Amino acid sequence: MMIFNEPVSIARSKYEEELKKYVDGVKYVNDLVGVMTMGSIGAPGLSDLDVICVVKDNFNKKYSNKLSVNHLDKNIFLHGPVIVPESMIGDLQYLIYASNLTDTDEVELASKVSELSNLEKKNISLAYLVDFTESRLVQYAKTKQQGKIDKRAWMTRLWSYVHTQNLCQYAEIKLSENSCKIIEDIKNLRENWLKGNPLNNDYFLNIFYRSEAVAKEVMKTACKESSIRIEGPEILSGPCIFESRNKRIICSANISEPYSLIRNLKIKNYTVPFITTYAPLEYAVHLNQYGSPDKCFQKDLTLTLNTNKYNNILNKRSKIVYSHSLFLKEKNINYSMGGYLGMPYDSSNPIIQLFYKGYWQWIANIKKERLFNGANNC
Numbered sequence: 001m002m003i004f005n006e007p008v009s010i011a012r013s014k015y016e017e018e019l020k021k022y023v024d025g026v027k028y029v030n031d032l033v034g035v036m037t038m039g040s041i042g043a044p045g046l047s048d049l050d051v052i053c054v055v056k057d058n059f060n061k062k063y064s065n066k067l068s069v070n071h072l073d074k075n076i077f078l079h080g081p082v083i084v085p086e087s088m089i090g091d092l093q094y095l096i097y098a099s100n101l102t103d104t105d106e107v108e109l110a111s112k113v114s115e116l117s118n119l120e121k122k123n124i125s126l127a128y129l130v131d132f133t134e135s136r137l138v139q140y141a142k143t144k145q146q147g148k149i150d151k152r153a154w155m156t157r158l159w160s161y162v163h164t165q166n167l168c169q170y171a172e173i174k175l176s177e178n179s180c181k182i183i184e185d186i187k188n189l190r191e192n193w194l195k196g197n198p199l200n201n202d203y204f205l206n207i208f209y210r211s212e213a214v215a216k217e218v219m220k221t222a223c224k225e226s227s228i229r230i231e232g233p234e235i236l237s238g239p240c241i242f243e244s245r246n247k248r249i250i251c252s253a254n255i256s257e258p259y260s261l262i263r264n265l266k267i268k269n270y271t272v273p274f275i276t277t278y279a280p281l282e283y284a285v286h287l288n289q290y291g292s293p294d295k296c297f298q299k300d301l302t303l304t305l306n307t308n309k310y311n312n313i314l315n316k317r318s319k320i321v322y323s324h325s326l327f328l329k330e331k332n333i334n335y336s337m338g339g340y341l342g343m344p345y346d347s348s349n350p351i352i353q354l355f356y357k358g359y360w361q362w363i364a365n366i367k368k369e370r371l372f373n374g375a376n377n378c
Helices: 012-026 061-067 087-095 118-146 151-173 179-195 201-229 283-292 310-330 350-364
Strands: 002-004 033-038 050-055 080-087 148-150 240-245 247-251 259-267 270-279
Touching: 002 201, 002 247, 002 283, 012 033, 012 050, 050 201, 080 087, 080 310, 087 310, 118 148, 118 151, 118 201, 118 259, 118 283, 118 310, 148 201, 151 179, 151 201, 179 201, 240 283, 247 283, 283 310
Parallel strands: 002 148, 050 080, 247 270
Antiparallel strands: 033 050, 240 247, 259 270
């Protein structure tokens, strides 16, 4: 495995400068309500800035590019901001896992984010464990498929297992001693780096490979617990396949542990990655509760769900994620982070769209694994 992008220490003041530069650059953008940050800068050089921009619901798409972070330090802004319409700010916790929200100017926004009840926190944490962990399995697959690893990026991702551990506590899921030991090793790896010790590549890779076992355990355990909490789940007797433009999820009782694979499909001059995630059958129950965009999507989001039930937590989350996705699409905002539900429901990549326009039926019929012949399309 080739390792690149060795992390280097960054002065905390540099984070403050870049944040000020961003806020000063966007505060006069029409239809912007205000800017928040989330998370904290616990390890300058490894930590990144997470920014949330709240805009008016009638945000004019001609200003869409003005909220981008592309012109700023890529070592501090590892990804784009989260752009959220003002009407959705109260339900932000259903869209993304947002902790330590902080206002950046005189506009009070953090206080408008609704506090979760203990039961809501327990249930939404479980939903995030399922969704986040599946996305992490895809990231492992992508890195191994490429044969190279971004050390800085993965040091940040590895630290996210500390947040996973917290979510497990909120969701009342117990991790094995082995997973807890790996997370402790991740903490020590970061602590040693903060002390100025070099990151040994062999030790780093050792933790990288071992950490995937944590993701697999969390995914398997969380899927099982999710299916238990869903009231009146459909009884699934066989494998289920979920498919979209560039991804397939296969759920089966014969899959002992979840994992993802990525194949590069070449069409003429284009190379298109196709993701396949293999998961326990219980994951199908979770995805079925989310529903598909045409079944659960509401353009005018009006939610009166009783969030005391886990089913309603998932229903509310799916509606918010889909509504947010449509908002971004309508406003021509293609750099914002959004909610993740496991199955992509849209693609702004013209190459992907071109590829699937001509080869969708071919991809839909790929069933190389004999185990899944005749599987149900859930």
